[in-house]
Amino acid sequence: MENIFFDNWTSIWRTLAVGILAYFALIFMLRISGKRTLSQMKEFDFIVTVALGSTLATVLLSKDVALADGVLALALLISLQYVLATLSVKSTKFSKLISxxxxxxxxxxxxxxxxxxxxxxxxxxxxxxxxxxxxxxxxxxxxxxxxxxxxxxxxxxxxxxxxxxxxxxxxxxx
Missing domain, CATH: 3.30.240.20 (bsu07140 like domains)
Incomplete structure (x- = not known):
């Protein structure tokens, strides 16, 4: 409980650096993946939106998660959402299955x-x-x-x- 307000400057600088880099990585990936990634058109779109926020928060605040791991996790979520969205557009059966x-x-x-x-x-x-x-x-x-x-x-x-x-x-x- 002794470190409730301040732990050390290294932790502050790490959070700042990782936060900026992870934020720009997420913005970049979202621009590439298209508007649908953050839309709430279907259930899986909403789930991805929540998961992206949770992943970004974990990358920012957990010293156990390296920036590369966090960026990979964000890219994985966005890629899976992109694949599901593409499959649902191409296949009516698949679309009905997931939404x-x-x-x-x-x-x-x-x-x-x-x-x-x-x-x-x-x-x-x-x-x-x-x-x-x-x-x-x-x-x-x-x-x-x-x-x-x-x-x-x-x-x-x-x-x-x-x-x-x-x-x-x-x-x-x-």
């Missing part, structure tokens, strides 16, 4: 109870989402969809289930 589909929770004035139960969402939460989207009456809402990333989409009008609809892939549970 969930959007789910219809509310449709034409009715809450879809089984869908709410399956997604563990309450009617009150959906109503709150409607309010935050400026909806004053549920009669003005065509549908509410829970997206694969956990976000909610409120559709105020339109036809959801024709082949030209952007939401034609939405799973309907009744």
């Amino acid at each position: 969930s589909e959007p789910t219809l929770l509310f449709y034409k004035g009715s809450f879809l109870r089984e869908a709410l139960k399956k997604e563990r969402v309450t009617e009150a939460e959906v109503r709150s989402i409607l309010i935050s989207n400026g909806v004053t009456s549920i009669e003005n809402v065509e549908a509410v969809v829970m997206e694969s990333n956990g976000q909610f989409t409120v559709i105020k009008e339109g036809s959801l289930f024709n082949k030209d609809s952007p939401l034609s892939n939405v799973k309907r549970i009744e």
